[in-house]
Amino acid sequence: MKRGNEMRALWMLACVVAACGTVERKEPDHVGPDTPSAAEANVDEGGEVRTQKPGAPVKVEGRLASSSAVLTIDFEESASEVSVEVWGVDGLVVTSAKEPVQNREFGRGEKASVEVSFTAPATRADLAVRVRGTFDGRVRERVQSFTVNAEAPSLTQPPGEVRMGPDGRPVRVMRPE
Template identity: 30%
Template sequence: MNRIAPAVLAGLLALAAPVACTSPAKNSPGTSDSASHKEGAPVGKFGAPVEVGAKLHQNKATVTVRFLSAGSDVRVDLSGVDGLQVSGDASPVRGAQVQGASTQTFDVDFTPGAGRSHLVVTVSGTFDGNPLSKVASFSVGDATEAQQKSAGSVVTDESGQSIKLMQSTDAK
């Protein structure tokens, strides 16, 4: 009986360790831990200080990029996902200097893919001395029946959260 008690205690400590390390109270930005999180400070990944919007039409989009601060070597790239093909210049801005609080608008011609496809706008450059980027995606069309079907299997982790497992594909 004496030999079992240390093994059980060690097992319980091993199970409790991951829970203690991932406590939502310590990691939550809403806590009063002001030493690690200042009020109004950004949380998560830093991105380029831009806002990207698009008004989509039949085979055309009007893309608006609003710069919130000055930047250098700024580039705007347009691409498609799920069969969408961008017509014309896929990089309407290359190596540009932008002033803070400026807006640029582009008309983009494209051929949508079957069902739902996506127009992707990537803005990158140097802002406040840091290379940053931001990616925005805009869906075009309605999903086909095949696109609506689940491509992966759903499992539940030990905390009860659903996770979708997707098949990996090799990029060629």
């Protein structure tokens, strides 16, 4: 009786292992109104097409120094009720206003400049920015981050171990709990 249970367990395990990794990823059959076309999609160094989440039609650029940043926000469409929020991640502390832009209007092609002061740790940290407003009658937002001390090690190490996958790309391997 015990041998029969072991054989059933092994058979079920074999079925599970056989099923892992055999399902091919299905590409979407439709394109929604906010889905960028292949021409609008981003292409990384490996030639892989990466799409961007639909968000506020703004471009955010940042010039970082050791304890400050100048953010330039370029509005690609007119917007009302615009707010800009900034915060720190992994030990970075924003010392200037957390919401330097509140309830403002911007026209298409207009640029806004925001100065941010912060205290950065000796480790790698990020300055995060959220631009939120009403564009063409819809509330939309864009969140972007800028790395401070990019050469320094991270404050928190992600769990698991990084190994090279069969395609030569790094893969994080997690230990079972």
